Amino acid sequence: MSNYKKVTHVLFDMDGLILNTEDLYTVAFQNIVSRYGKDYTFDLKQKLMGSQGHETANFIVRALELPITPDEFITETKEQFEALFPDAALMPGARRLIEHLHRKEIPIGLATSSSEESYHLKVDKHHQELFALFPYKTFGSSDPNVKRGKPHPDIFLVAAEKFPDNPKPEQCLVFEDAVNGVKAARAAGMQVVMVPDPRVDKSLTEEATVVLKSLTDFEPKLFGLPPFED
Template sequence: MIFDMDGLMIDSERLYFQAERELASRYGKSAPDGLLRRMMGRKALESMELFVRELDLPLSPEEALAQRNPLMRRLMREDLRPMPGLGHIVESFFGRLKMAVATGAPREFLDIAMDGLGIRDRFELLLASDGINKGKPDPEIFLAACAGLGLPPAECIVLEDSENGVLAGKRAGCYVVAVPAEYGRGQDFSPADVVVNSLLEAEEHIVGLLPAP
């Protein structure tokens, strides 16, 4: 089972929105929700390329990222919150299924989240965008996660909260459970195998997919 992180495991999309709005305001710009939603799930640099282009900022994507990351680092350390049901679903499947995290966030943010939540040891594999060439919706990171778990994609379940992540999971050949959160509203989750309202519902659905003990 492969978890996305931002918006799925941790309530971080609101922090990204806050950091990116603050960055835009430094240059007299306003970042609309639609733009910020389109950035969800992508690699950090790819999201900043979109951000800089759409807002016509006098920055390179690399410069924008260098300004955004300290804002995100501070916000994550001050206000890291797990999504409802995270602890329950992780403990429910720990020891029953191989579990991984595959996030478009940089490794630094993944480490802050895993250590802050105290669940690093529950996962066999932690993959961040560092070392990944193409971000979601490209399937690269999910294919790497499947390979790292030693399982074919058809035997892996992906949990995602963004349209880009759902597309990446399906393109990898995985079974995809979409768990849209507040900041994912309005995105197209129709490619997912199932759409649920919470991690608790996701857990119930996945239990039903597994063979009886």
């Protein structure tokens, strides 16, 4: 218990944490780069998770030496996303946790590096009801106040400012799946629960306050939040 501090507000990443979209990003990017004889490896993916759209495009085009511009890459990804994202599935435990916190009137916010356009592609077909439980949403690739993507703290600081009672960073708990997201949360002065891809090296998860295999393993009472009733 001594490792954990009581929190009053909760911020959620979306991709790879609430929605199983990280696999879809991999498919989309591989579909594009394979046309140029390149591979979108997990090592490359790890470096990019949590980046804003333009940061991702710049990095992939440069790292893989693609014969297209970042803007052309973004255009191609939009076609891929429109085909893949509408059927994104929920990750285990996500619905239970979000609905529990909402029911217990714990202030929750969404802090995703996705653009607002990308968010709607992922949510509107199957998940509008669940995401309606988030009164505060921050879209890193669309919000002009989020100057830099993760691992910089910008998105979590901007997201926390949307809570009307203006909590301090240490009062906020972040849920993340990506190494860059954990670094961003810690840089913002917040505790962070990490649910990493099982391929992530354990040495890269050490900055997280706690590391879980799944959101189903989360125990709210560790952070002074109301416990599950079932």
